[in-house]
Amino acid sequence: PIPCVPWQSQTSGQYQRRVHGNAVQKSEVNNLTAVSNNAGVDDWGLGILLKSKQIRRMIASYVGENKEFERQYLGGELEVELTPQGTLAERLRAGGAGIPAFYTPTGYGTIIHKGGSPIKFTSDGKEEIVSEPRESRDFDGRGYILEHATRA
Helix, strand or coil: CCCEEEEECCCCCCEEEEEHHHHHHHHCCCCEEEEEEECCECCECHHHHHHCCCEEEEEEEECCCCHHHHHHHHCCCCEEEECCHHHHHHHHHHHHHCCCEEEECCCCCCHHHHCCCEEEECCCCCEEEECCCCCEEEECCEEEEEEECCCC
């Protein structure tokens, strides 16, 4: 494993994980799937790995402050799976606890539930990969969708 230390940004208040000596970037490992509540900013955090095109897929709940992320996603260079913050946290918790999947009401009745959310575009802006419909069930008269755990 690559050693990481938590630190707090002086500019945005976001907690980032800083890799000692930019070890991941220097390793030239690519085709990474990054799981984070945000995509970093252009020259910071995951933004550094995005700029060096080492990330192939992002699973995140917020991506709004990274212009390179936006350029790569809309240009067909990056796959993106947007996930609500609480669902993302629960997917990670479930993965760590050995729970393969769980039901949540979050996203029921939306494009996430029904499928068709754009994950990847072609270079000319057409949808290349879209999300699959989620399995759903009713519990006590309320709709839920099945979310699979995320394991690192």
